[in-house]
Amino acid sequence: MIRLILMRIGLGLLTLFVVSAVIFLLTQILPGDVASSVLGQNATPENLAAFRHELGLDQPALSRYLTWLWGVLHGDFGVALTNKRDIIQELAPRFRNTLFLAGYAALLALPISVGFGILAAVREGRLTDRVANILALICISMPEFFVGYLLILNFSVNHEYFPSLATVSSDTPFGERVWAVTLPAITMTLLVTAHMLRMTRNSVLAIMSTPYVEMAFLKGLTRGRVVTRHALPNAASPIISVIALNLAYLVVGVVVVENVFTYPGVGQYMIDAVTKRDVPVIEACGIVFASVFITLNTLADVLAIVLNPRLRHPR
Amino acid sequence: MTIFGQKAPATALVGLLIILLNVLVAVAGPMVAPYGETQVVGGGWDPSSATTWFGTDQIGRDMLTRLIYGARMTIGIAFVTTILSFFIGITLGLVAAVLGKWVDVVISRLVDVVLSIPLLIWALMILNVLGQSLTSLVLTIAFLDSTRVFRLSRALGINLVALDFVEVARMRGEGLWWIIGREVLPNAAAPLMSEFGLRFCFNFLFIAALSFLGLGVPLPYADWGGMVKDNVGGISFGLPAALYPAAAIAILTVGINLVVDWFLSIDARPSGAQAEM
Numbered sequence: 001m002i003r004l005i006l007m008r009i010g011l012g013l014l015t016l017f018v019v020s021a022v023i024f025l026l027t028q029i030l031p032g033d034v035a036s037s038v039l040g041q042n043a044t045p046e047n048l049a050a051f052r053h054e055l056g057l058d059q060p061a062l063s064r065y066l067t068w069l070w071g072v073l074h075g076d077f078g079v080a081l082t083n084k085r086d087i088i089q090e091l092a093p094r095f096r097n098t099l100f101l102a103g104y105a106a107l108l109a110l111p112i113s114v115g116f117g118i119l120a121a122v123r124e125g126r127l128t129d130r131v132a133n134i135l136a137l138i139c140i141s142m143p144e145f146f147v148g149y150l151l152i153l154n155f156s157v158n159h160e161y162f163p164s165l166a167t168v169s170s171d172t173p174f175g176e177r178v179w180a181v182t183l184p185a186i187t188m189t190l191l192v193t194a195h196m197l198r199m200t201r202n203s204v205l206a207i208m209s210t211p212y213v214e215m216a217f218l219k220g221l222t223r224g225r226v227v228t229r230h231a232l233p234n235a236a237s238p239i240i241s242v243i244a245l246n247l248a249y250l251v252v253g254v255v256v257v258e259n260v261f262t263y264p265g266v267g268q269y270m271i272d273a274v275t276k277r278d279v280p281v282i283e284a285c286g287i288v289f290a291s292v293f294i295t296l297n298t299l300a301d302v303l304a305i306v307l308n309p310r311l312r313h314p315r
Numbered sequence: 316m317t318i319f320g321q322k323a324p325a326t327a328l329v330g331l332l333i334i335l336l337n338v339l340v341a342v343a344g345p346m347v348a349p350y351g352e353t354q355v356v357g358g359g360w361d362p363s364s365a366t367t368w369f370g371t372d373q374i375g376r377d378m379l380t381r382l383i384y385g386a387r388m389t390i391g392i393a394f395v396t397t398i399l400s401f402f403i404g405i406t407l408g409l410v411a412a413v414l415g416k417w418v419d420v421v422i423s424r425l426v427d428v429v430l431s432i433p434l435l436i437w438a439l440m441i442l443n444v445l446g447q448s449l450t451s452l453v454l455t456i457a458f459l460d461s462t463r464v465f466r467l468s469r470a471l472g473i474n475l476v477a478l479d480f481v482e483v484a485r486m487r488g489e490g491l492w493w494i495i496g497r498e499v500l501p502n503a504a505a506p507l508m509s510e511f512g513l514r515f516c517f518n519f520l521f522i523a524a525l526s527f528l529g530l531g532v533p534l535p536y537a538d539w540g541g542m543v544k545d546n547v548g549g550i551s552f553g554l555p556a557a558l559y560p561a562a563a564i565a566i567l568t569v570g571i572n573l574v575v576d577w578f579l580s581i582d583a584r585p586s587g588a589q590a591e592m
Contacts, residue, residue, distance in 0.1 A: 015431045022428060026440050134326065137576060141568035143520055145527050145543055146561035149550055153558065157551060248433075255435055256524050270436075271528050274443050286440055290432040297431070 005302050012298035016291060020072070023286045024065050027279050068283075077284035082276050087284045091266065095288060098258070098265035101181055102250045105188035109246075113193040114239065117200025122227045124205060132197065139194035144253065148187045148260035155183060167262060184261045188253050192246045199246075203238035207231040237307040244300030248293045327577035333570025341386040348380040352537060360546075360554045369559050373546050378559055381537045385560060388538040390567070392453060393519040399457035400518070401511060404464025409495045409503075411465070412472025413481075423469070426462045434459045438525060447533050452522070460518055467510055471503040512575035516568050523564050539564050 071078060077087035120132040155161045162183050207213065208231055216226045255267035262268065266285055273281035323331075340347065349366075350356055354376065361371040369378035411419040429437065437459055445451035475481060476499065484498050525531035526540025534541075539560040546557035 015428065018428050019432055023440065026444060137572050138565075138569055141516070141572050142565040143523055143527070143540075143561060143568075145524070146558070146565050149543075149547065149557055149561060152550055153555060255439075256528065259528060270439060271530075274439050275529060277443060279443075282440060282443055286432075286436055289436045293432050293436075 001305065004305055008301050008305065009298060012294050016294050019290045019294070020069060020287055021065065023283055023290070024068060027283050027286070028061075028064065028068075072284075072287060077287075078280045080273075080281050081278045082281075087281055090269065091284055091288065094264055094266050094269050097263065098251065098254050098267065100177070101184055101188070101254055101258070101263060101265060102247070104178070104181055104185040105192065105250055106247055108185060108189040109193045109196065109250075110243065112189070113196035114200055114243075117197045117239075118204060118227065118232065120197065120201045121204035121208070121231075122224055124208075129201075132201075136194040136197045139190050140198075142190075144187060144191060144256040145260050147190055148184070148257060151183050151187060152260075167264065181263070184257050184263055187257050187260070188250060191253060192250055195249070196242060196246050199242040200235075200239050203242065204231055204235045206238075207235045237304050240307060241300040241304045244296050244303065248296035248300075251289065251292045251296070324577060326573045330570040330573030330577070333566060334574065337386060337390060337567050337570070340383055341390045344383060344387045348383040350377045350380045352376075352380065352384045353535070354380070360549050360552075360556050370556060372542070372556055373548060378556060381542060382539070382560060382563055385537040385539045385542055386563070388532060388536050389519070389523065389540070389564070392449070392532065392538070393515060393522055396453050396456045396460065396518045396522070397511065397515045399453065400460040400514060401464055401507070403457065404461035405468045405500070405507065406495075407461070408465040408468030409472045409499055410491070412469050412476050413491060413494050413499065415476075419469075422465070426465050429459065429462045430466075434521070435524070438521070439530070442525070442530050447530065449533065449536075452525070452531060452533075456518055456521060456525075460514060460521075463517075464510070464514065468503060468507065471506060472499050475499045475502050509575055509578040512571050512578065516571050516575070519571075520564070520568060 068078070075088055077091065079085060080087055080090070116132050120129045123129045156163060163180050167180070204227065208227070213226060213231055216230045217223075221230075254263075254265055255271065257263070258265040258267040259271055266288055270282060270285035270289075272278075273285065355374065356366070356377050357371045360373060363370040369382065372378055372381055407422055411422045438455055441455045441459075442451065445455065481494060481498050484494050489497075522531050523538075523540035523543075526538055527544050529544060531540055532538040542560035543557050546560075549556045
């Protein structure tokens with residue numbers, strides 16, 4: 001089992017390495033000459049050469065990649081083209097903000113989705129199940145910005161319960177921060193809850209069609225007891241991987257939500273960089289999102305291996 | 316009411332109605348729109364009235380007209396993208412399934428790399444390189460989305476390739492494209508159909524989100540995501556203009572999802588515990 005887990009973690013690291021190479025290729029080598037696009041048409045040849053040297057563009061691609069990767073591994077993402085500041089200094093507090101928002105949303109979403117998912121499975125086909133299903137479907141279908149602006153219009157413009165802009169800085173006190181982030185967190189909760197609810201319900205129902213559950217029913221047990229005592233322990237591992245996948249989704253879902261609420265997180269930073277064509281920042285944000293996503297996916301697989309003995313033996 | 320010999324629940328009928336209405340509006344477009352696409356009919360963010368049912372947008376164009384023209388653009392682009400994505404995805408998926416060996420390994424690993432980080436992050440980076448145009452938007456999303464279609468069609472293909480009739484066709488000496496087109500594809504068509512609905516929803520929301528972020532459909536076309544972005548300034552004054560296009564996106568997606576949900580439930584009704592009486 002240890003070997004299998006180590007192999008899975010190794011695979012995750014390998015994926016991350018390949019993804020970093022693709023990101024570098026995509027952002028640095030394909031677009032042609034970054035220097036001339038930054039300096040514009042007024043650049044003299046001497047200016048261009050100097051700027052290229054400053055960015056290290058006169059080096060061969062492979063050595064540039066290795067230098068960049070070495071820097072990233074040591075927390076050095078280089079400097080932003082637009083304001084010449086160290087990217088890491090801007091990225092670190094924003095990353096904490098993003099994690100705070102995602103964590104808050106997860107805290108709201110987990111109990112609701114797993115609870116109602118199981119409830120919907122227990123009452124399959126009845127009113128509770130149908131209502132939960134349709135509500136989940138509607139939530140999945142709504143774009144993040146629709147939910148976000150609906151909440152802003154109702155709860156911060158028409159009734160001033162919450163601030164419409166979730167602008168926080170590093171010295172915002174904790175209580176105020178929670179209050180400011182509540183609306184974005186609710187927006188994200190609605191989205192992932194629907195996914196998690198449907199998947200929880202389906203994995204419980206998949207277990208419900210197995211012979212041992214049929215046996216439990218034939219013994220005369222009530223539906224509630226069959227679900228909680230017989231089906232749920234076996235449904236636990238798919239539910240846990242669903243949760244891990246949705247947490248990964250949360251970290252990405254922040255991109256749009258952060259822009260709706262102008263919340264200073266990594267997502268907003270990345271969109272800002274894309275509109276300004278600030279390549280080093282785009283790379284840094286890309287690699288941060290990629291590592292979080294791949295880490296959570298790897299974690300989901302490792303947990304599945306630990307929890308489900310059937311996955312421990314490679315076929 | 317029954318459709319194709321299956322009893323459709325009320326939710327599916329509502330979904331069908333929404334889709335029909337949207338397609339009708341998108342096709343009829345200029346014929347039903349009360350004003351011209353860029354015609355200014357009033358002040359900025361006028362409230363709704365008898366002449367402008369949904370009020371006006373930030374520079375005084377009729378919101379209803381913009382919504383109707385936007386339907387064309389938004390639905391059209393998502394549709395083209397999904398078709399392209401299915402063409403790429405199914406071709407590669409079935410080629411990988413039928414040829415197997417190193418072809419399968421190479422394509423599958425590449426797809427794994429693409430799917431190992433969120434598609435939105437890829438889209439942001441690719442669009443940064445390609446620049447903002449309708450073509451690059453459609454190509455980027457179609458390419459990214461085709462990886463998901465690839466996964467499904469490859470899985471379906473591998474199950475079918477193991478069956479006798481494919482073996483027989485191979486022994487008859489049929490070529491790769493005959494096997495894909497005449498033996499495998501017709502048998503994989505049903506699950507791919509409901510996948511089409513899901514992928515369309517996904518692409519539709521994806522493009523709307525990109526337009527909202529200012530990286531999607533470029534100016535001067537009217538599209539729902541971009542209209543939300545243009546009108547958000549009104550929100551802080553309590554003006555709901557930005558919510559109309561956003562609601563239009565939500566309603567169409569709900570409609571498609573309702574129908575797809577029904578399709579899926581025909582295919583595999585959750586069997587529950589059959590012994591429960």
